[in-house]
Amino acid sequence: MNTRELREAAAEHLVRNGLLADVVPAAQGPILARAEGSLIWDTEGKEYLDFNSGQMCSTLGHNHPAVTRAIRAGLGELTHASSVYYNVPQVELARRLAGTLDAPLKRTLFIQSGADSNEAAMLFARRATGRSGIAAFHLSFHGYTDVTRAVSYCAAGPGYGPSIPDVYAIPTPYAYRAPLASEDPEWWRPLLGMGFELLDRECPGNLAGVIVEPLVSAGGVIEMPDGYLAALLEEVRARGALLIFDEAQTGLGKLGTMYAYQQEGVVPDIITLSKHFGGGLAVSAMVTSDEIEERAIAGGLSFGHSHSSDPIACTAGSASLDVIEAEDVPARARRISAYWQERVRALQQRFEIIGDVRGRGILQGIELVRDRRGKAPAKEEAQAVYRHALREGMIFSVRGQHGNVMRFVPPFGTTEAQLDRALDILEGGLEAAHRR
Ligand SMILES: Cc1ncc(COP(=O)(O)O)c(C=O)c1O
The missing domain is CATH 3.90.1150.10 (Aspartate Aminotransferase, domain 1)
Incomplete structure (x- = not known):
């Protein structure tokens, strides 16, 4: 045409x-x-x-020629396999990915999109803690499924029907426009404190997790002030909740280190990866620790999409990690x-x-x-x-x-x-x- x-x-x-x-x-x-x-x-x-x-x-x-070559080779072997049984590229990618992350992040669930991986992260946080409250920045974006839309406050709009319950916004530490911003390098502390004071009133004893991007992308390319993420982790831990980093936009080298959390010295409980993870093919990951996986799975959670862990997507993932390292x-x-x-x-x-x-x-x-x-x-x-x-x-x-x-x-x-x-x-x- x-x-x-x-x-x-x-x-x-x-x-x-x-x-x-x-x-x-x-x-x-x-x-x-x-x-x-x-x-x-x-x-x-x-x-x-x-x-x-x-x-x-x-x-x-x-x-990218290396990714294209790997996909071409993989297509002759195993394109799609099973959501139930493990496949070779899936296991190899999981081990490879764990080697790029810091302890205790080592167990991966592969899915297809950024939204899927964040939905999985929220589900695992809820199952692992036995609670339901999820908080996110008021300028967050985590995806366009109904669950992730509910915590994507920067894309909020009318006409999408009721949001999922038990989601809350905390203020984004947006230095350029924050009402409390000042010359004090720790200007963000009262903002963080206020956010958690509200959360304590809104979902007392029921906070399962807080999901944030280590650099808020769609919300306006907003960098976290020094020390903010470490302080956020303390607040989250003090409530027995989990910290989820959505590194769709920041992970796998984009910000100048393999992961953005490494620049902050803060290892989250769960990290999600997507975007260039598949070098152009759709694959995403939710990575967590032994302990959280155990707590979430205990009780019989079943989880899987038809294309979870597709071998061809995992092959692309491994090829993309090769490129990230080699280049x-x-x-x-x-x-x-x-x-x-x-x-x-x-x-x-x-x-x-x-x-x-x-x-x-x-x-x-x-x-x-x-x-x-x-x-x-x-x-x-x-x-x-x-x-x-x-x-x-x-x-x-x-x-x-x-x-x-x-x-x-x-x-x-x-x-x-x-x-x-x-x-x-x-x-x-x-x-x-x-x-x-
Ligand atoms: C930070 C972040 N998380 C999640 C998503 C959603 O990813 P996907 O479109 O693959 O569902 C995006 C998309 O731009 C994003 O920027």
């Missing part, structure tokens, strides 16, 4: 996804045809720098971050509209504001920069509570020349937004 025919067929037969609906909805965007590394092409042959890494699942680079992607993430931030901070000197520059590794954010004093969110300007970039051949995303945070997630293999090209496009977009 040519582009016109594809557009007509899409308009006729696809369910619209509602994503980026007010910026550039799918019907007006490119129809993607092929990709390689940090680049993706549409059906017209137009090239885009993919600074969203697909849906952040291709950060190893689109069609030392955490080091690449650190280099990209340094290069990117130096130029973005120079842009911040020039453009008043850049209120804040945040992010680590390959997860970078720029918050746009109408004026730096009042910090009024510059949502339309962020959208205008996005549209400019798409026209010029670059894809990123616009996120955050007010829709004014531009988020960039370039693949680990992105070259300095590609970063420069992206930054030039960004500069052009900011100039245009500035003139508005």
Whole structure:
């Protein structure tokens, strides 16, 4: 089919996804045809720098040759097996993954998506503690299933029916906009204290777990203040609950270390991984300790999706761990971050509209504001920069509570020349937004 025919067929037969609906909805965007590394092409042959890494699942680079080779080889052996019985790639991946994590994280459940893995984590926390309360940041995003939507407060909206019960929000320590933020490096302590005081009233003695991202991505690329996660762990432990880190966006090298929790010196009770874990194929993981697994399974929990632990997905997972190790992607993430931030901070000197520059590794954010004093969110300007970039051949995303945070997630293999090209496009977009 040519582009016109594809557009007509899409308009006729696809369910619209509602994503980026007010910026550039799918019907007006490119129809993607092929990709390689940090680049993706549409059906017209137009090239885009993919600074969203697909849906952040291709950060190893689109069609990474090592992952592609492993998948091709695996397809001849065992594509799908059984959710009940173990298969070879599944066991090998579990052992391999455990070797990358810190004790006591060593037992893995493989599923397909980030949402699945977070649902499993919440279920295991509930079963292991015998309680039902789950708390998450008020700017959290953990997935679009009904259970994870209930704890995805940054994507909250009407019309989805009743939420699952026993879920609660605690304040995100968002230094740029927190009401209690000050020069005191521990400004976040009263915010954390207040959050738990509320929880103690709202679900007394019934907190099973707290699920957070170690760097809040969709909520606006919000970094945790120093010491916050360690203090959070103390509060959680004091209540006999479990700490769950959703490392969909931060794990496997993205922030410059294998896992983000390692930068904070805080090992969670449960960690979830997804996104580029399968190098582009759908596979996710929930990893926990012997003790929590034992407590959750005792009593006869049964769990499994038809495609849980699919051998081909696990093969892709092992290949992706090989690439992460062989290419030392955490080091690449650190280099990209340094290069990117130096130029973005120079842009911040020039453009008043850049209120804040945040992010680590390959997860970078720029918050746009109408004026730096009042910090009024510059949502339309962020959208205008996005549209400019798409026209010029670059894809990123616009996120955050007010829709004014531009988020960039370039693949680990992105070259300095590609970063420069992206930054030039960004500069052009900011100039245009500035003139508005
Ligand atoms: C932090 C986080 N958790 C979970 C998810 C959901 O993952 P999936 O779309 O694979 O269900 C996302 C998706 O962007 C995410 O950013």
